[in-house]
Amino acid sequence: MTVTPTTTESSSAPAPSSPIRGRSRRRGDQVFSTLSMLAGILVLAIMAGIAIFLIIKAIPALRVNTANFLTTSAWLPDNTPSVFGIAALAFGTVVSSLIALLLAVPVGYGVALALAHYAPKRIAAALAFVVDLLAAVPSIIFGLWGLAWLMPRTEGLFAWLDTHLGFIPIFHNTLGVYSRSLALAGIVLAIMILPTVSAISREVFVQAPPAHIEASLALGATRWEMVRMAVLPFSKPGMISAAMLGLGRALGETIAVALVLSATFQINWHLTEPGGNTFAANIALKFNEAGINGQGALIAAGLVLFVLTLVVNVVARLVIARRAEFSGAN
Amino acid sequence: MKITRYGQLAGVALVGTLALAACGSDTQNTAGGSSSPSGSSSIDCGTGSLKASGSTAQANAMSDWINEYQTQCGSGVTVDYQGVGSGAGITDFTNKQTDFAGSDSSLKPDSEQPKADARCSAGPAINIPMVGGAIAITYNVQGVSKLTLTSQAIAGIFAGKITKWNDPAIAAANPGVTLPGSAIISFHRSDASGTTDNFTQFLAAAAPDVWTFQLGKSWTAPGGQGGKGNDGVSTGVKGTPNSIGYVELSYAQNNNLPVTAVDNGAGAVEPTADTASKALGQAKITGTGNNLPVKINYNIKDAGAYPIVLVTYEITCEKGLDAAQAKLVKSFLTYTASDAGQSKLSTTGYVPISGDLLTKVRSAISAIS
Numbered sequence: 001m002t003v004t005p006t007t008t009e010s011s012s013a014p015a016p017s018s019p020i021r022g023r024s025r026r027r028g029d030q031v032f033s034t035l036s037m038l039a040g041i042l043v044l045a046i047m048a049g050i051a052i053f054l055i056i057k058a059i060p061a062l063r064v065n066t067a068n069f070l071t072t073s074a075w076l077p078d079n080t081p082s083v084f085g086i087a088a089l090a091f092g093t094v095v096s097s098l099i100a101l102l103l104a105v106p107v108g109y110g111v112a113l114a115l116a117h118y119a120p121k122r123i124a125a126a127l128a129f130v131v132d133l134l135a136a137v138p139s140i141i142f143g144l145w146g147l148a149w150l151m152p153r154t155e156g157l158f159a160w161l162d163t164h165l166g167f168i169p170i171f172h173n174t175l176g177v178y179s180r181s182l183a184l185a186g187i188v189l190a191i192m193i194l195p196t197v198s199a200i201s202r203e204v205f206v207q208a209p210p211a212h213i214e215a216s217l218a219l220g221a222t223r224w225e226m227v228r229m230a231v232l233p234f235s236k237p238g239m240i241s242a243a244m245l246g247l248g249r250a251l252g253e254t255i256a257v258a259l260v261l262s263a264t265f266q267i268n269w270h271l272t273e274p275g276g277n278t279f280a281a282n283i284a285l286k287f288n289e290a291g292i293n294g295q296g297a298l299i300a301a302g303l304v305l306f307v308l309t310l311v312v313n314v315v316a317r318l319v320i321a322r323r324a325e326f327s328g329a330n
Numbered sequence: 331m332k333i334t335r336y337g338q339l340a341g342v343a344l345v346g347t348l349a350l351a352a353c354g355s356d357t358q359n360t361a362g363g364s365s366s367p368s369g370s371s372s373i374d375c376g377t378g379s380l381k382a383s384g385s386t387a388q389a390n391a392m393s394d395w396i397n398e399y400q401t402q403c404g405s406g407v408t409v410d411y412q413g414v415g416s417g418a419g420i421t422d423f424t425n426k427q428t429d430f431a432g433s434d435s436s437l438k439p440d441s442e443q444p445k446a447d448a449r450c451s452a453g454p455a456i457n458i459p460m461v462g463g464a465i466a467i468t469y470n471v472q473g474v475s476k477l478t479l480t481s482q483a484i485a486g487i488f489a490g491k492i493t494k495w496n497d498p499a500i501a502a503a504n505p506g507v508t509l510p511g512s513a514i515i516s517f518h519r520s521d522a523s524g525t526t527d528n529f530t531q532f533l534a535a536a537a538p539d540v541w542t543f544q545l546g547k548s549w550t551a552p553g554g555q556g557g558k559g560n561d562g563v564s565t566g567v568k569g570t571p572n573s574i575g576y577v578e579l580s581y582a583q584n585n586n587l588p589v590t591a592v593d594n595g596a597g598a599v600e601p602t603a604d605t606a607s608k609a610l611g612q613a614k615i616t617g618t619g620n621n622l623p624v625k626i627n628y629n630i631k632d633a634g635a636y637p638i639v640l641v642t643y644e645i646t647c648e649k650g651l652d653a654a655q656a657k658l659v660k661s662f663l664t665y666t667a668s669d670a671g672q673s674k675l676s677t678t679g680y681v682p683i684s685g686d687l688l689t690k691v692r693s694a695i696s697a698i699s
Binding site for chain 1: 386414415416417418420421434438440441442445513515520521522523524544545546547548549550552553554555556557558562570
């Protein structure tokens with residue numbers, strides 16, 4: 001996105017103005033524009049290469065699959081006959097990511113607002129550094145922590161939800177076992193995407209035009225009114241893109257989820273019961289022992305994940321592009 | 331605050347690794363000490379560098395063997411075995427990146443065998459059973475230190491049909507044991523594994539009316555909790571009261587978890603290298619010539635034979651490797667199949683191959699050229 005506009009500018013702009021400066025300058029521009037254009041094309045080529053690789057590797061396995069790839073909830077690609085489908089994977093991936101988004105986005109915006117407009121400057125800088133550090137924690141650590149520390153401590157919460165809100169299917173637990181669930185995976189994911197959401201939205205909040213901020217304060221607005229009228233309208237596209245990038249990370253998160261979840265192939269709306277699986281976790285858990293068909297099947301699942309994240313990102317871009325025009329920032 | 335917490339976790343992980351490493355080297359030392367005098371003369375050493383990869387289930391056995399082989403043969407030879415998983419190991423082998431593959435299951439006749447044969451060009455790819463194992467049923471019930479389960483009860487528990495520890499099906503096999511009335515929490519493998527494959531085949535063979543789920547490397551029954559790897563299941567069982575799970579014997583031993591005796595109709599049998607080896611000796615060879623894929627009799631009813639066993643293979647070319655590599659593969663596998671090599675297995679929680687099968691394994695290895 002950011003590469004293409006600059007390359008077109010640099011390739012078209014210098015041509016008319018170059019006679020004044022002479023030949024050498026023009027050659028430098030040409031070299032630079034070619035290089036940057038190549039870099040842009042390289043990104044596209046890599047994307048296309050990945051897509052082609054996934055498709056080529058997936059087709060043989062999909063051919064021998066005797067079940068419907070999209071609606072089946074089972075994963076036995078190396079059996080004869082081969083049976084596998086992504087229904088349960090898609091369900092688990094989307095549900096755990098949505099839980100993560102629901103939990104992380106409000107908190108992330110709150111953290112970002114506090115850092116940008118509420119906390120004293122010096123503390124804000126230190127806090128921002130700590131939040132960014134959270135993004136540097138390797139995901140396997142989140143997985144181990146989720147399993148060893150968080151899981152026993154959330155069982156009480158899930159049991160409470162079951163007793164008091166059990167009439168809502170997603171909080172109901174028929175087994176009385178509250179561990180290794182999609183809900184737990186969602187919480188771990190929420191913590192993992194929190195730094196992404198808060199760091200990006202903080203960047204946006206900080207960029208709110210000072211003129212607007214000062215004007216609203218001068219008109220007697222309270223700090224919250226200032227945030228609501230001057231900062232938030234300006235920041236909306238950035239906030240959406242922060243949430244979407246967080247979603248992208250949650251969708252693709254692998255090892256933490258693989259450690260925390262009790263991988264099963266059922267679509268189970270009782271989200272606090274053990275079970276559930278995601279695309280990325282399934283690939284990590286199954287690839288080592290997969291036979292030739294099994295590897296192809298996992299690559300097919302990877303292709304779906306690839307498309308899913310691509311769609312999420314494209315939608316996010318479209319939303320941002322539409323909102324940008326009437327955000328009131330200009 | 332957070333950072334110290336991660337630090338603690340990292341510390342725990344580190345200590346765990348060190349502890350495991352310590353275990354490994356410990357057993358290696360004792361085993362090496364006892365077998366080196368007899369083994370030193372028996373190894374026909376090759377020279378050069380041997381590369382192999384595959385099954386993680388046999389990785390510990392391989393590292394013991396490699397250690398011993400290299401100690402005896404000196405610096406002229408190096409053997410490298412990467413535990414990348416059976417499927418990846420077979421792919422490495424068919425892509426000519428390795429000289430043999432370790433695998434939890436024999437080559438699939440329709441899809442994998444033709445590709446492996448093509449890699450060997452001059453001769454077929456052969457499956458050589460080399461490392462046996464026992465799958466232990468481990469449990470965590472307060473106050474119960476000795477437990478016997480019938481095959482029917484095991485299938486019932488893992489199928490989710492027996493849900494309480496004091497179920498009559500369990501109590502009947504354990505007179506005099508006070509069982510709690512609490513719910514059974516069963517653990518299975520969340521990753522694909524040969525352990526799950528063999529365990530479910532046992533359930534289907536020994537209790538076909540109870541175990542009606544699909545078989546394979548992935549767990550298919552509903553309910554229960556999944557743990558990643560043998561260590562995931564054993565830590566799960568260890569940390570969860572009233573739980574039960576299946577792991578390879580060495581993991582139950584290393585974690586000091588109690589194991590159940592299994593009664594498949596001929597009395598209770600504890601899982602040990604001897605009882606499992608007895609069952610493995612009854613395995614039927616289903617291949618032809620020097621290709622030795624075996625079919626285990628999971629429903630074995632001999633007294634003193636532990637029925638839940640597995641066997642892992644080395645896959646290589648009978649003919650068609652480079653002359654130097656063939657010589658090296660032959661030398662190394664001859665050692666692993668020798669009495670010295672096989673006796674090392676029982677000290678590390680594996681099960682040696684025995685009887686007629688071992689004779690056939692040795693003659694298959696001698697035919698490699």
